[in-house]
Amino acid sequence: MAENRASRYAEGVPCWVDVQLPDVEAGKRFYGDLFGWSFEDSYALKEGERVAALLPKTDGRMPTVWTVYFATPDVEALARRVLEAGGNIVAAPLETRSGEAVTALVTDPEGAVFGLWQPLAHPGFGRRHEIGTFAWAQLYARDTETANDFYGPLFHAALFGPDAKPDFGRAPVADVFFPEMPPHFVVHFRVADCARAVERVTGLGGRVQAPPFETSYGTVAVVTDNQGASFALLQRPD
Incomplete structure (x- = not known):
C-alpha cells in the first residue's frame, strides 16, 4: 500500500489532526479554498478521503488550535x-461520539499539548504527504534536550526504528517565535x-506569523486562519 494512503499507523506516528473553531462553516470556506478540501459532516476530504476534522469550539475559554494525534x-x-x-493528562481517554476511535489529550513536561489516537473504525489519515494534506508536525520547545528525553x-x-x-x-521556540511563547x-x-x-491565506482573511523560511525538511511559513488557529505551510524540496 502506498505510503501516503496507509490503512494503519504504528505507535508514535502522527495519524490525525483536527481543529476546534468558533465558526465551522467559515472554516470550511477558508480551508476548502486554500487546500481544495471538500467536506462530509466534520471531516475534510481530499480526493474523497479523510485528511482532517473541523470541529465546533464548545468552550470559549479554550484556544482555537490545530491538534496533532499520535497513533497507539x-x-x-x-x-x-x-x-x-x-507529562500530564488534559483529557482522559474517551471513545469519540462516532465510536471511531479512543482519544486522549496530554502534555509533555514543558506543557505542549498533543493527542493520542487508538483507532477503532477510523485509522487516521486517508491521505498524507500530498499537496493539501498533512505533511509534518513540528514541536517548538523551550529545551530540545528535555523534549528528546521525553x-x-x-x-x-x-x-528511531528500522522502518522509521x-x-x-x-x-x-525562539527559532521562529518570541521566546516567551x-x-x-x-x-x-x-x-x-x-x-x-501565504498570499492566498492573507487573501482569505488569515495572517502571517512567520514568513517563509528554510528548514531541513523544506520551505515553511507559519500562518493563522481567519479565526486565529495557527498552522504551517510546507513546500518540500524538489
Missing part, C-alpha cells in the same frame, strides 16, 4: 507512560508553492 494500539497504556515520563523513549520505534520515517521534529506543536500542510499559499 492502547491509549490508556500510552497515557500512563506519558505520566510516568513527566519523546525519544515514548515514541522510540517511530523515531518521522513526520515529527523538534526546534527551539509557550511550547507547542505546529501542524504543517503541504503546498506546491509556499509564497503563493
Whole structure:
C-alpha cells in the first residue's frame, strides 16, 4: 500500500489532526479554498478521503488550535507512560461520539499539548504527504534536550526504528517565535508553492506569523486562519 494512503499507523506516528473553531462553516470556506478540501459532516476530504476534522469550539475559554494525534494500539497504556515520563493528562481517554476511535489529550513536561489516537473504525489519515494534506508536525520547545528525553523513549520505534520515517521534529521556540511563547506543536500542510499559499491565506482573511523560511525538511511559513488557529505551510524540496 502506498505510503501516503496507509490503512494503519504504528505507535508514535502522527495519524490525525483536527481543529476546534468558533465558526465551522467559515472554516470550511477558508480551508476548502486554500487546500481544495471538500467536506462530509466534520471531516475534510481530499480526493474523497479523510485528511482532517473541523470541529465546533464548545468552550470559549479554550484556544482555537490545530491538534496533532499520535497513533497507539492502547491509549490508556500510552497515557500512563506519558505520566510516568513527566507529562500530564488534559483529557482522559474517551471513545469519540462516532465510536471511531479512543482519544486522549496530554502534555509533555514543558506543557505542549498533543493527542493520542487508538483507532477503532477510523485509522487516521486517508491521505498524507500530498499537496493539501498533512505533511509534518513540528514541536517548538523551550529545551530540545528535555523534549528528546521525553519523546525519544515514548515514541522510540517511530523515531528511531528500522522502518522509521518521522513526520515529527523538534526546534527551539525562539527559532521562529518570541521566546516567551509557550511550547507547542505546529501542524504543517503541504503546498506546491509556499509564497503563493501565504498570499492566498492573507487573501482569505488569515495572517502571517512567520514568513517563509528554510528548514531541513523544506520551505515553511507559519500562518493563522481567519479565526486565529495557527498552522504551517510546507513546500518540500524538489
